[in-house]
Amino acid sequence: MNEATRIEAPLDGRDTAHLRGDAIGGERYFSREFAQAEWDGMWTRIWHVAGRTAELIEPGDFVVHTFLKESVICVRQDDGSIRAFYNSCGHRGMRLVDGASSVAAFTCPYHGWRWGTDGVLQHVQDAHDFPQGNPCGKLTLKELRCDTWGGFVWYTMAPEGPSLHEFLSPMPAVYAGYPMDTAVRVAWYRIQIDANWKFVTDNFSESYHTRTAHPQVPPWIDQDVDTARHEMWPAGHGRTVQPMRPSLSDRLPEGVPHFFDDILRAWDIDPDSYPSFEAKTMQGWLDLKAAKRRLWKEKGFVHYEHMDDEQLTDSPHTVMFPNVTISFLPDNLVFFRSEPHPDDPEKCFFDLWCMAFPVEGQDTVDSIMAGPKPCREVEQCEHRVFDNGRGIPELAGQIVYQDMELAEGMQAGMHSHGYSDAYLSAQETRVRYFHEVLNDWIEGRR
Ligand code: FES
Ligand SMILES: [Fe+2]
Structure with missing residues (x-):
């Protein structure tokens, strides 16, 4: 069967008839009870990105993804598969590892229990001293479901429920011809900002703010509302597809290059x-x-080989419920994600991974969100605190920096007695739809 025939038709992302009209109240941006409900009803049941397959090349290569108070290890197996385990020792619960590295086995820093990369306990001190019998070969780390898509490693804490591809549907089919896993990560940031994580999904669910917040964009990506396609799917995913050409209503002055x-x-x-x-x-x-x-081919843009006509010249800015956004640009794959802060619902971590497709003879690429970069994998994530921009001066003036500058003011506004609900344009329909799907999860309708 042709991949295209399986793509579920989108809903019109400008049609408010798809909305129930749930209010987007301020409290959901700061209430600890609401944050707890998100954990119970949603975060423990959705699929999370732990890292990229490019970080897990050899058996024993692992990445740790820490989310709120939970921590998960994804590790490459001898047979080439990737498995995920809770990062908690089966002895007395100690966290086993942090960050990313490569190991032959995981040795617990507390009493030295050694767990194979397959999660099976290999060695303990004083094995004869366990009245229950020698635990080696019997105990295993608790495993989670793990899968890959698009060069990303995903896991879910839900033992049952949709597979990764079902969860992401229809995106794997929509982007089947887009060679995501060949992109090189040239800039890699995790930035703490003073706003609830939902600010980021809200922000990426509409382009209505672009003319005000990003005046440099309309001459590059058409921001005219009627030339874009606004799409959303019942699972909560959505996208705005805009042509990468100047907006006709935003001309640069005569003579400006x-x-x-x-x-x-x-x-x-x-x-x-x-x-x-x-x-x-x-x-x-x-x-x-x-x-x-x-x-x-002759210009060396081998990543174009299976792209469709739209992907060659357009900007499909795609939000995958609830917190992953990917811009599938012709020469760049830009990954954005927000995750809640473990101690404060009024803070979040904003991940920015700028990826580019290598082109023969091109040593430097435009990372789109972080300026020109050498076309090679960066090894380390830059951990920063936004701090009114002071924590990340090298991104000043970039599109994402302009978004982050708005975050704190939005967060503050959510506390005001003057705010009770958003008053949305049709092109912002996906903002309310996102909150309605979120409500479905936390109120047990998904
Ligand atoms: S908690 Fe891991 S060996 Fe004791
Ligand atoms: Fe923006």
């Missing part, structure tokens, strides 16, 4: 060959698709 002209030239198209700005924008964008289709 236009980024789009450089893109056209890079694909052997003369931007001066069009009779008007409108023609260059609309016809040039079509010509660009055709040129990429024709020239990808």
Whole structure:
């Protein structure tokens, strides 16, 4: 069966008829009870990203994903599969490891119990001293379901429920021709911000804020509301697909060099060959698709091979419920994620992984959100605190920095007696839909 025939048709993400009308009250952004309900009803049941398959190459390579108070190890097995275990020793519960590394076995720092990478207990001190019998070969670390998609390693704490691909559906089918796992992570940040994690999903569920918050974007990605496709699916995933061409309503002043002209030239198209700005924008964008289709191989853009026409020239900004957003750009895969802070619902961690597709002869790539970078895997995550921008000065002026600058003010506004619910435009329908799906999870309807 053709992959395309299996894609579930989206709902219109501008149609408010799909909404119940649940209020987006302020309390859900700061209440500890609400945060607990999210843990009980949602976080323990959804699929989480632990890391990238590129971090787990050899048997024994592992990553630890710590989420709120929980911690999970994902480790590459001798047979090439990846398995996930709770990061808690079967003796008295000690956390076994942190970070990411490679081991032959996990040795507990407390009493030295040694667990194989398959989770089976291999060695204990004084094995004869256990009235229950020697625990070696009998005890195992508690295992979780683990799977991969898109070059990411995922796990779920739910012993039963949807498989990863069912949970993510229809995204694996939608992006089947997009070679996610060949992208190289060129910038890697985890930034603590003073806002509830939902601010990030809200923010990525609409482009209505772009003209105000990111004035540099409209000449690059068309922000006109009627030229975008707004899509959402019943599982809570959604996306805005915008053409990567200038918005017709946001022209740069005459004479100002236009980024789009450089893109056209890079694909052997003369931007001066069009009779008007409108023609260059609309016809040039079509010509660009055709040129990429024709020239990808000779120009070394091997990642274009199976992309569809839309992926070659558009920006599908995709939110996967509840907290993962991926921009599937023609030359960049940008991964964003927010996770709650373990001690304070008014803080969160914002992950920014900028990935780019290697192109022959290109040593430097545009990371999109963190400036130009060498085209090679970064080894370490940068852990920062946003601190009004002081903690991450090198990102000043970048799109994500502009978003983070808004987070604290939004968080503060959620406490105001002047705020009771959002008053949304149609193009923000997905914001309310996200909260309604979240309510479904925590109220036991999913
Ligand atoms: S808690 Fe791990 S060996 Fe004792
Ligand atoms: Fe933004």
